[in-house]
Amino acid sequence: MRAIVFAGPGSWSLEEVPDPAPGPREVLVRVEAVGLCGTDVHVLDGEFAPTRYPIIPGHETSGVVEAVGDQVGDIAPGDRVSVDPTLTCGECRFCAVGRSNLCEEWDGSGVARTNGSTAELTVAPVRNVHRLPDEVDLPLAALIEPLSCAIHGYDLLPRRMGEHVLVYGAGTMGLMMAQLAPRAGAASVTVVDRNPTRLAAAREVGIERVLTSADDADQIGGWDVVIDCTGAVAAIEDGLRRVRRGGVFQQFGVAPADASARFSPFAIYNDEISVVGSMAVLHSYGRAVEMFAAGALRADRMVSHAFTLDDYGDALDTFRAGSGRKLQIRPQAKVSSVLL
Ligand SMILES: [Zn+2]
Numbered sequence: 001m002r003a004i005v006f007a008g009p010g011s012w013s014l015e016e017v018p019d020p021a022p023g024p025r026e027v028l029v030r031v032e033a034v035g036l037c038g039t040d041v042h043v044l045d046g047e048f049a050p051t052r053y054p055i056i057p058g059h060e061t062s063g064v065v066e067a068v069g070d071q072v073g074d075i076a077p078g079d080r081v082s083v084d085p086t087l088t089c090g091e092c093r094f095c096a097v098g099r100s101n102l103c104e105e106w107d108g109s110g111v112a113r114t115n116g117s118t119a120e121l122t123v124a125p126v127r128n129v130h131r132l133p134d135e136v137d138l139p140l141a142a143l144i145e146p147l148s149c150a151i152h153g154y155d156l157l158p159r160r161m162g163e164h165v166l167v168y169g170a171g172t173m174g175l176m177m178a179q180l181a182p183r184a185g186a187a188s189v190t191v192v193d194r195n196p197t198r199l200a201a202a203r204e205v206g207i208e209r210v211l212t213s214a215d216d217a218d219q220i221g222g223w224d225v226v227i228d229c230t231g232a233v234a235a236i237e238d239g240l241r242r243v244r245r246g247g248v249f250q251q252f253g254v255a256p257a258d259a260s261a262r263f264s265p266f267a268i269y270n271d272e273i274s275v276v277g278s279m280a281v282l283h284s285y286g287r288a289v290e291m292f293a294a295g296a297l298r299a300d301r302m303v304s305h306a307f308t309l310d311d312y313g314d315a316l317d318t319f320r321a322g323s324g325r326k327l328q329i330r331p332q333a334k335v336s337s338v339l340l
């Protein structure tokens, strides 16, 4: 099969590699779409510590089952599926207490040790393969993996009705966190981004308060919930200052591992501010499939480009230029297309 291979930091190529074969409890999937994500670029740039090279990137996957192992009975060839990339040991102290996203042997296919799905075919354990309801658009279903991360983010926030939510960043994750806020009971949601193209995307998915700076919002006393989806230190420092007394700040965006941000310990103490991290997926994949099928996202306004495997370099260039919305690779496609 044809696959993108990251040989080492900064080095990638489109190669002919052997087809993967499913083990007894594994499923072989013909990849329809795979989202290109900031994590893929960190992996390519050698900035993601768990990565072992060479690796086929790609962890936001939808496709059609091609074959199944001889002990798989509940998924069959022809099923349309979404693939959870999370691989955990099931044995360490974190797995034992139900926090397997913090597993000591944590592996994400396409980002850590196991090959991912920027390829014609990919293989996954049957427990990671989720059948899609008929009404779900197959290529757009590659948004289910990031949606499952967003749902995990909300799982970690205190659940109170009628709160005001501020989201930094109108990329894919920011748009998802903002779209989920009303479903989590928010009285209002405000999205801040410096990039006007991204702010237009936020308006298109239905966010009413879309600003280039939180200074422009008339929000006396701050926000009950502030979520950083940028990983940018300036945004994080700004956001920490805008949490209302008794409120919560969530670090959702991926900052460089050596970055540090300044905050006021006095404000954390005196205003009883909670700071919560959220990493990847935990028990949220099946719910993401159901919420996606129920229309929780304006998915049709979120995917802007579909690239062929041959045009992977163009996809990387488009990503690094910060243009477009969610970019996808469609390994079965013959020509690349601009969707939005
Ligand atoms: Zn991702």
Ligand SMILES: [Zn+2]
Residues within 6 Å of the ligand: 088, 089, 090, 091, 092, 093, 094, 095, 096, 100, 102, 103, 104, 105, 106
């Ligand atoms: Zn574990």
